[in-house]
Every structure is written in C-alpha cells, then in structure tokens.
Amino acid sequence: MKYAFFPGCTVLGRGRNYEMSARAVSSALGIELVDIDDFECCGFPLKSVHYEAYFLMAARNILTAEEKGLNICTLCSACTGSLTEVNKHLNANFDERAKIVAQLKKGGIELKIGKPVKVKHLVKILYEEVGLEKIEKVVKKKLSNFSLAPHYGCHYLKPSDIYEPAEDPENPKSLEELITVTGARVINYSEKLKCCGAGILAINEDTAYSLTRLKLKELSKDSADALVLMCPFCSVMYDDNQKKIEQKFQEQYNLPVLYYPQVLGLAMGLEPKTLGLQMNRVSTRALLEKIK
Amino acid sequence: MSELDPKFKYRVAREPGGEKIKLCFACGICTASCPIREIDERYNPRKIIRMILLGMKKRVLENDFIWFCSSCYACTERCPQGVRFTDVMNAIKNIAVKEGYVPWAFVQQIEILKKHGRLYEIDEFDNNKRSALGLPRIAKAKGFTQKIMELTGIDKITKR
Numbered sequence: 024m025k026y027a028f029f030p031g032c033t034v035l036g037r038g039r040n041y042e043m044s045a046r047a048v049s050s051a052l053g054i055e056l057v058d059i060d061d062f063e064c065c066g067f068p069l070k071s072v073h074y075e076a077y078f079l080m081a082a083r084n085i086l087t088a089e090e091k092g093l094n095i096c097t098l099c100s101a102c103t104g105s106l107t108e109v110n111k112h113l114n115a116n117f118d119e120r121a122k123i124v125a126q127l128k129k130g131g132i133e134l135k136i137g138k139p140v141k142v143k144h145l146v147k148i149l150y151e152e153v154g155l156e157k158i159e160k161v162v163k164k165k166l167s168n169f170s171l172a173p174h175y176g177c178h179y180l181k182p183s184d185i186y187e188p189a190e191d192p193e194n195p196k197s198l199e200e201l202i203t204v205t206g207a208r209v210i211n212y213s214e215k216l217k218c219c220g221a222g223i224l225a226i227n228e229d230t231a232y233s234l235t236r237l238k239l240k241e242l243s244k245d246s247a248d249a250l251v252l253m254c255p256f257c258s259v260m261y262d263d264n265q266k267k268i269e270q271k272f273q274e275q276y277n278l279p280v281l282y283y284p285q286v287l288g289l290a291m292g293l294e295p296k297t298l299g300l301q302m303n304r305v306s307t308r309a310l311l312e313k314i315k
Numbered sequence: 316m317s318e319l320d321p322k323f324k325y326r327v328a329r330e331p332g333g334e335k336i337k338l339c340f341a342c343g344i345c346t347a348s349c350p351i352r353e354i355d356e357r358y359n360p361r362k363i364i365r366m367i368l369l370g371m372k373k374r375v376l377e378n379d380f381i382w383f384c385s386s387c388y389a390c391t392e393r394c395p396q397g398v399r400f401t402d403v404m405n406a407i408k409n410i411a412v413k414e415g416y417v418p419w420a421f422v423q424q425i426e427i428l429k430k431h432g433r434l435y436e437i438d439e440f441d442n443n444k445r446s447a448l449g450l451p452r453i454a455k456a457k458g459f460t461q462k463i464m465e466l467t468g469i470d471k472i473t474k475r
Contacts, residue, residue, distance in 0.1 A: 035453060036435025042450060060454045063432035069469065071386070071408040072421050074331045076467040083459055130466030132459055181388035182401070192392050218350045222385035225420035230383065233354045299448070 040299030165206030332402030432456025
C-alpha cells in the first residue's frame with residue numbers, strides 16, 4: 024500500500040505528535056507514505072472567500088498526485104473534505120482536466136495529465152483498506168484499562184455524499200470499532216457528534232470556545248480517560264486550547280486528547296516517545312501509567 | 316422596500332454552492348441542527364435563507380453573522396430539500412467578498428498562504444526540531460499557491 028502523503032498545513036505547523044504517530048503506525052502496518060515536496064495548502068481556508076482559488080489549489084494538489092500515479096493519504100479532516108470534493112468533481116468530468124491544466128499553465132504551473140487517484144484519510148485507510156482483522160493481529164498490549172471517548176469531527180464524515188463509501192453521519196462507527204480493536208472501552212456520550220468550533224475560531228473566539236467546551240464539560244464528568252480524534256484542527260481546540268477554556272469558564276476538565284494513531288501505536292506496543300505523546304498539551308502521564 | 320433586490324436569489328443560485336437555494340420550504344431543520352445557533356441566537360440559518368429569498372441583499376452581505384458558520388455540514392445532511400446550506404453560506408461569503416466585505420482574519424490568512432504556501436511557516440527552527448524527532452525536513456513551498464492567487468486575482472482582495 025503506497026500513498027502520496029498529504030499532512031496538511033496544521034499538522035506540519037502544530038501537530039508533530041500526530042505526524043510522528045501516523046508515520047510510525049503506517050510503517051508498522053505496511054502503509055508506505057511518500058513525501059511530496061510539491062504539495063501545498065489544500066485550498067480549504069479560501070473556500071468561503073474565493074471558490075475559484077480554492078478549487079484550483081485543491082485540483083493542483085490532486086493533479087500532482089495523478090502525475091505521480093499515487094493515491095493520496097490525508098491526516099487533516101478539512102484537507103480530506105476539500106480534496107475529496109474537488110476530486111469527485113474531476114472524476115465526474117474527466118475532460119475538465121485539460122482546461123485546468125491550461126489555466127494553471129497560464130499562471131506558470133506546468134502539470135501533465137495522469138490517471139485519476141483516490142483521496143483517503145489515514146483513519147479510513149486503516150478501517151477500509153488495512154481492516155480490523157489485520158489491525159487486531161498487531162495489537163500486542165490490549166488497552167483494557169482505558170475508557171476512550173471518540174470524536175469524529177465534521178469533515179471526516181460530512182458532507183457524506185462526497186465520500187465513497189460514505190459512513191452514516193448520524194450514526195458513525197468506524198472510530199468506535201477502531202478503538203474497540205485496541206482493547207479499550209468506548210464511551211458513548213450525548214455531545215459525541217458536536218463540531219469542535221475551530222471553523223470560527225478566527226472570526227468569533229467566544230462562540231468557538233463555547234462550542235469546544237460542551238464536550239470537555241460532559242466528558243470531564245464522565246469516566247473518560249481521554250478524547251480520541253483524527254483532525255489537527257479539532258486537537259488545537261480540545262488539547263492546545265483546553266487550559267484557556269478552563270480559565271475562561273472557571274472549570275477543570277483535565278481531559279487528555281489523543282490522536283487515533285497514538286492510541287493504536289500504544290496498543291501495538293510502540294514507545295510513547297515514538298508516538299509523540301510527550302507533545303500532547305494535556306498531560307498523558309497518568310494515562311500511560313495505566314498500561315504499565 | 317426600495318432596499319430589496321428581487322434578483323439577489325438568482326445571483327446566489329449562480330454562485331458555486333448556491334444552486335439549490337430556491338428549493339427551501341422553510342422547515343427550519345437547518346436551524347434546529349446548527350451547533351452555532353445553539354450558542355449564539357443571532358446566527359439563524361432558516362432566517363438567512365428567508366432574507367436571501369426576499370432579496371435583502373445589503374442586510375445579508377453587510378452582516379457579521381454570515382461569517383459565523385463553522386462549516387460542520389450538520390444542516391446539509393439533514394435538509395429534506397437538498398439545499399446544502401453550508402455551501403450556500405460559502406456562496407454568500409464569496410459574494411460578500413466581491414462586494415468588498417472581507418473579515419480581517421481572511422486578509423491575514425491570504426497573506427500567509429501567499430508567502431508560505433501553507434497556513435504556518437516551516438522555518439529552520441521548525442526543521443531542526445523535526446530532525447531531532449526523526450521527521451523529514453520540509454522544503455520551502457515552491458510558490459504554486461502564490462501563482463494561483465495571482466492567477467485568480469484573490470491577492471487583490473487584500474489590497475482594498
């Protein structure tokens with residue numbers, strides 16, 4: 024299994040722990056991630072201000088992978104959404120590629136037309152391509168002492184009609200099943216499908232943090248040992264900003280936030296340092312004591 | 316009444332993402348599903364759709380609330396008419412930008428993307444940190460993003 028690796032801006036800037044664990048787990052499972060120097064921003068940040076720029080940015084990244092003949096593996100759910108949406112459009116209108124290539128050429132970007140590729144989030148690659156059975160075989164240290172709360176986020180599931188196969192966005196199960204296979208207990212909770220609020224952080228900080236707070240508040244009362252997610256933007260909200268939200272609302276959550284590859288890596292018996300767990304903002308020390 | 320622009324809904328429908336706006340039959344499930352609405356009552360998807368369909372162009376475009384959508388797609392999934400309100404909001408925001416309304420946060424993002432090709436600059440300090448952690452170094456962006464911005468004229472937005 025070989026993929027063009029698309030970590031995205033936020034992972035490179037703020038999610039080294041995610042990147043480390045993603046690379047470690049992929050390598051152990053035989054997923055080869057090829058670094059592509061020509062990848063730049065997926066276009067998502069510009070979708071709401073300039074659709075054409077968004078579309079061309081996403082298309083250029085996709086055409087770059089097509090030129091190399093590699094499917095794309097993403098880590099960020101927002102990148103996954105943009106690249107999947109534009110890829111779906113390109114695949115439904117194959118001949119549009121020539122127009123896009125000509126347009127990009129006018130701007131000084133040279134690309135050759137290749138064969139269509141797939142775009143997939145790493146967690147979906149684990150779930151759909153590697154499969155639970157194979158993952159179960161590499162689990163060496165069952166995390167039976169862990170109670171983990173899944174956070175799917177938005178773009179990993181929605182809009183569901185761009186994904187193939189699509190998961191029911193009202194009742195998803197991939198992350199729950201992937202957690203269960205590590206031996207951990209899954210916590211079900213009422214705010215499970217809530218948005219993290221990152222989408223409006225730059226516009227309206229108060230509303231964004233109020234949204235983030237909903238999950239933190241519910242789970243701190245519950246018996247969750249950690250929140251498990253797979254999007255760097257969500258992690259910025261729940262992990263990086265957790266202290267800030269605690270201060271703002273005069274509450275204490277103390278809820279560790281882990282990327283799914285970190286959880287899987289621990290269950291595979293990989294060293295916490297290899298998985299970047301020392302870089303998670305909310306301390307994971309007490310959590311790690313539980314597997315000793 | 317003179318403030319109303321009856322053609323506004325057609326303009327929204329011509330914008331990518333806005334195509335299905337006229338299908339709305341005002342059931343309100345978008346508002347009921349919206350996590351932003353739950354926190355801030357000023358943001359009301361159903362009301363925004365009504366305002367668009369009634370032609371309240373200026374009141375919609377100049378209002379801060381159009382920037383409050385978190386792009387979670389909860390409304391889009393549940394809409395019985397397939398209006399795709401998240402995409403409608405992107406259409407509205409695209410129109411607002413063309414009319415000169417651009418929040419400062421986006422001006423900053425455009426500048427950063429133009430300069431670095433990514434939302435965060437990966438400099439020598441970051442690359443040294445990456446090497447120490449066993450991660451490959453990240454090459455400087457080759458300017459593709461900047462070229463696309465110049466090609467599409469998005470860089471002019473920040474100069475207004």
